Amino acid sequence: MNKFASIVLWGALAVVGAFAFAALALGRGESVNAAWLVTAALSVYFIAYRFYGKFIAERVLQLDDTRQTPAERHNDGMDYVPTNKWVLYGHHFAAIAGAGPLVGPVLAAQMGYLPGTLWILAGVVVAGAVQDFIVLFASVRRDGKSLGEMIKMELGPVPGSLALVGVLAIMIIILAVLSLVVVKALTASPWGLFTIAATVPIALLMGVYMRIVRPGRVGEASLFGVVLLLASIILGKTVANDPTWGPAFSLTGTQLAWTLILYGAIASSLPVWLMLAPRDYLSTFLKIGTVVALAIGIYVVAPPLSMPQTTRFIDGSGPVFSGTLFPFLFITIACGAVSGFHALISSGTTPKMVERESHMRLIGFGGMLAESFVAIMALSAACVLDPGIYFAMNAPAAVIGTTAANAAQVISGWGFTITPQMIDQTAANIGETTILSRAGGAPTLAVGMAQILAQALGGKTLEAFWYHFAILFEALFILTAVDAGTRVGRFMIQDMLGHVYRPLGNTRFLPANLLGTGLCVAAWGYFLYQGVVDPLGGINTLWQLFGVGNQMLAGIALLLCTSVLVKMKRERYVWVTLVPTAWLLITTLTAGIQKIFHSDPRIGFIALARKFSDAAAQGTVLAPAKSIAEMQRVAFNNYLDAVVCAFFVVLVLAMCVFAAKICMQALRQTQPTAVETPVLARIQGVRV
């Protein structure tokens, strides 16, 4: 009977999913409702979790609840704590979900909603969830070791060190691109800048409260923190309209870039309790709250998707990012489908809190499905917008100009009819002076969210409030990431410098700390500044560089997973990790090589660098540069980007060779050779 009920239930879910997909794929000519998109995604997630997740847990990994987990073995009431699986699911989700799943899908929406949706869904089931799950598994079986340590243990010391250098490089690019998203969102937006700036004193206040006034009372501090945040959004409107304060909070892109660089240097040098911890709590509350609100909002409002299924820009001529659907869609949407960064989280705090091995299916596989759902919602929110508005917000000024009239004319010429009045009206609705060329995903998503949330709650009058709420929500956790990332980058740099000259590796030696912080901030600050002044938009270059790096890291993590499976003598199931590894390598190597060598200057770094340096040599100034010096800078920056990209390509190829060698060796052995922590059986029924 139970089995019968299960067949009926899962059969019904499959039918619902198929129906939703049919609505998405067949609805030609008429607009499709966003609720279908979300329904199709949810059915895929449930079915994948029930069948594929279970298959991996029981057959491939053979999770064993009689083995003690690190949380039980080392239970200390602080770091290692056996945690309820649903609670840990929430915790893990909050740790993996960042700006990534919000930005990538919004950029990819230029190709229409269908390509992005299909990649997010197929990618998460075949690659992303598998990677997160198996890395978590490997870490739990190795006492909660980190990705770098596991690569060292299983593949050898050289690949271990290589992977660390790769992680540092990717992190620098991530910090730069995330800061660039904030700059694009806050340029000439006094309301937005005021609310973001207000988070600094609010976080300091909370930090002092939690440390000195009432030690450890996070709940009380967070409560007044959230209230003050909401108050700052309301006050922001008054500030923006004030004749003196309005212009004071209205900064240009370069001013904002310097502010952020300075902020990163100072914030990452303060004690963690003063700003990082309180801000992290605030951003986690806001993140979970907003994601839930958006999910409910999409179902309540059920807005139609205005973006077509596919647009003409799948041919590679898109204004948001250039390059054809294959391979560039697969590196533009990284988080949400598969993200290498998750391998670092899945081997961080989470494995130290897993109570039973079987819980890892929900936490690792299920956690990634939830992140994918966030990506689907971001894509829906972007596609709910009028396509004309979408392109006005995301195409660079070099393409659409700087006035609403000009932008409307160019965009209408692409076949997306829009009037200058519509552009101005949208800006007025959200309380901003302009929406043109606010690339980077965050503002587009904020407008989409504002329209959805305003329809569900508050109507037109609250649209500006919701817009700034959404910007605050995104900027808050980006700034937390900048702060935390700079700290981690400093430790990694100091670790490397310590091998060259020992005192530089000492984290208690102030000059060495300052040097480490300075180098880290200078590195991401350079790429940020370059992106801000890049007349072609910056996001166009940096996001793709990030995509290549992040997917390469995913490839490395999956190579580790593959080696672990082979070394466990479970090579029968090696296709589970080998298929996604192969796909990631094919797409990212193609993208990486195209980014370096493609003859079209809009795609290839070297081609663009040549174009500018050749013209500079002949003394001609190419638009949008304004002087020969500027031309030479564009050329230099593109050569630099080509070098970074080449580094990622070489790194992943080297890891491939190392992993293949290890796998060959392991295949010849008759016994498992994986380096797991020895089994310690749990006493049945006893909770430690």
Added chain:
Amino acid sequence: MKTIPGLKGAEAPLPATDAQRSGALRARLVRVGRAAREAYLQMFGIPDYERYAAHMAAHHPSDPLLSRREFFARSIDRKYCRNGPRCC
């Protein structure tokens, strides 16, 4: 749970007094509240001093116990200082 009061006299519990009932209810509410609090702290990654103190009392009663302030300081420092990068 399956015994029906009054049907099998010996197994049937005595009818509870109002005071007992409200006492049991309160104990249950306290339990639920404590679990909810713990879940909320763990989900947001907030250090939980009560859990730590209970763990120390149960497993290492002779070891020195950190004060709330020290515990909080140490947990936060450890969480953010060397714990690897956060997500994109």
